[in-house]
Each structure stands twice: as C-alpha cells, then as structure tokens.
Amino acid sequence: MRVLVVGGSGFLGREVLRRAVAAGWDVAATYRTTPGDLLPVTWYRADLRDAGRMEEVLDRARPAAVINTAGGHTDWAVTADGAVRLALHAARAGCRLVHVSSDAVFSGADVHYREDALPDPVSRYGAAKAAAETAVRVTVPEAAVVRTSLIVGHGRSAHEKAVHALAAGTRAGVLFTDDTRCPVHVDDLASALLEITESDGSGVFHVAGPDAMNRHELGVLIARRDGLDPARLPAGLRSDVDPPGGLDIRLVTDATRARVRTRLRGAREFLGVGGP
Secondary structure, eight states: OEEEEETTTSHHHHHHHHHHHHTTOEEEEEESSSOOOOTTOEEEEOOTTOHHHHHHHHHHHOOSEEEEOOOOTTOHIIIIIIHHHHHHHHHHHTOEEEEEEEGGGSOSSSSEEOTTOOOOOOSHHHHHHHHHHHHHHHHOTTOEEEEEOOEEOTTOSHHHHHHHHHHHTOSOOOEESSOEEOOEEHHHHHHHHHHHHHSOOOEEEEEOOSOOEEHHHHHHHHHHHTTOOGGGSOEEOGGGSSSOOOSBOEEOOHHHHTTOOSOOOOHHHHTTSSOO
16 A cells, blocks of 8 residues: 655654554655655655645655644644645545544543544634544545544653653643543554554544543653653643643543454553553
C-alpha cells in the first residue's frame, strides 16, 4: 500500500511512518519545517494552510490512503480549514482517508463518551477538531475518524517533556489535578491507525487507553518511571484557567475494540507500574 502521512515529522506521524516502513508499505510524508530522517520515506514540504501545495503533493505522491496526523492546536486554519481542504483533495483523488481527531471535541459534561456521541466542544481547539470531523465525514463518507486522548511514549511526548522540565525547575506551570483523560501509548495508537487504514472500516473510532487519570497523576507515573522526584511536580486546577475547557473526558472504546485487533494498554501498564 502507498500511504501519505500528513504531519509525518511530528510525534505521532513519525511512529506511524516507522511502523509503515517496517511493514513494507510504500510511504510518503509531509513536513512543515524540517523533514524526518526516516528512510526510505519520500518527504514533501507542505502546509495545510496552502491548498494548492497539498493538492500538488497528492498529485505527485498518488497515495492509496492518506493519514492526517498533523497538529495545529488552536490554529483554525490548520486544524479545521486545512483538514477540510485535505478531505476535499482526498475525495477528488479517490484516496482512503484516516483523520486523527481528539477527545477535545467533547465538553466533559457526560464524562463517558462512546463512538456515536455527538461533539459538544467548549474550547477553540475542540471546536476546530469538531468542525474538521464533520467536514471529513460529509466529504468522504467512507473515511475513518479516529479520536484519541493524551499521547505518551518514549519520552518524546509533550507531557513527558513537561514533566521533566517541571521536575528540573526549568519550566513554570502546574499539572492539573481536575483534568482527567485516558492516556494512550503512541505505539498502540500508531498500530491501530495502520490497522484501520488497511481495513475498509469507516465512521468514528476511539483509540485511547483504559486507565482514566488526571494530568498530575500521569505526571507522577512518568516521574517514577524516569527516576525523578514526583514531589517536585506542582499541582493546580484547570478550573482556575479561563476558559478551562473540558475537565473529565473519558473515551469509551467498546465499539472500536470490537473492530480493531490492536491491544490498547493502560498508562499504568505501559509506564511500568502495574496492569495486566
């Protein structure tokens, strides 16, 4: 299979590429500033805000499938508009599309969210992700939308880096004790994405771990794994931040686990502090 990974130089994109190459796939990827060093990936410089360039990349790469792992955070032009344009290009090119979304599309009012739950975002990032989801599903009905949660692994995630910086006193801030998510290991998420890409599965998937924990609890587990002093991690409340965003969002994965073989480990297991 020839696959194009949009955002291939990012944390998640790189792991998706590594696994695709190991599986013998013909792989291309986009980057915004610096290409990755993974071979034999074909790299294309591109920005989701540049509609003409993304169309050109698809014409040159001619992938059978596109996996959109690109970040963008609160940049609506990337997270929402860019994802919409990519979906339009993929539809015209007849590509399979797998779009990575986020649990931020939910407010937390219901706490537990199944795959068929309707988005009700309360943050700008969540609204951008929700808009992208809707456009992808309308434009490419056979596409797969994969919602995920906090992504951790190999010491390279934003959360792991933050824990090290906070423990070292080189970064200001706190880890929230009232912000609960279901962390997932980047290896498990990447494996599930490739499995979904290779299948003909469509609709919404939830790929998250089974352990619900707040960001401070996760930080403590990371600190213990890495030999840091958990007592050096400052705690605080996200509810004190304006606007706070969703506070307790837990992705229910029952329907996804019935469709995907990849085992999704909990944070306590993949951080080495218990679990099956």
